[in-house]
Amino acid sequence: MTEKNKTIPVVSIVGKSNTGKTTLIERIIPELNRRGYRVATIKHHGHGFEADEEGKDTWRHKQAGARMTVFSSPRRVAVVEDVERDQGIEELLAQYVHDVDLVLTEGFKKNTLPKIEVFRADRKEDLLSRDDAKLLAVVGDKPPDLNIPWFDREDVRGIVDMIETRFLR
Numbered sequence: 001m002t003e004k005n006k007t008i009p010v011v012s013i014v015g016k017s018n019t020g021k022t023t024l025i026e027r028i029i030p031e032l033n034r035r036g037y038r039v040a041t042i043k044h045h046g047h048g049f050e051a052d053e054e055g056k057d058t059w060r061h062k063q064a065g066a067r068m069t070v071f072s073s074p075r076r077v078a079v080v081e082d083v084e085r086d087q088g089i090e091e092l093l094a095q096y097v098h099d100v101d102l103v104l105t106e107g108f109k110k111n112t113l114p115k116i117e118v119f120r121a122d123r124k125e126d127l128l129s130r131d132d133a134k135l136l137a138v139v140g141d142k143p144p145d146l147n148i149p150w151f152d153r154e155d156v157r158g159i160v161d162m163i164e165t166r167f168l169r
Contacts, residue, residue, distance in 0.1 A: 015118035044107030
């Protein structure tokens, strides 16, 4: 990680499949933006992904064997790069993230960074992060039996207040 990126706080949104992680991130980002913060996200896909459409020029470049393809337009740049192994958050931060105030990650369940777990009581399963010292809070439909903050899913302002107080002030 570069010296510059060491100062960018990272908060991981974790939880089991279909608990509402992406929905929560979709709701947190606009509130952070409204407060003047620039936010980056890093999403981990455990089973791989394709970011380009079949038949498009950049897809054809990758199919022809390009190790890296950079998409560029007047308003966006994206990179699709082949890698030899799954990269950790720190490596991704060092290589790709800059000019933001906060990074939210999704899908890195076992990382060692501060995390907020999204939980659904109707699943009748335990928290993934119950014994994780980096667990900051739980967002869900029922308070857990832990001595950490709990937020209802609708309390986006409260969640962002906590993130702002802990990492952005």
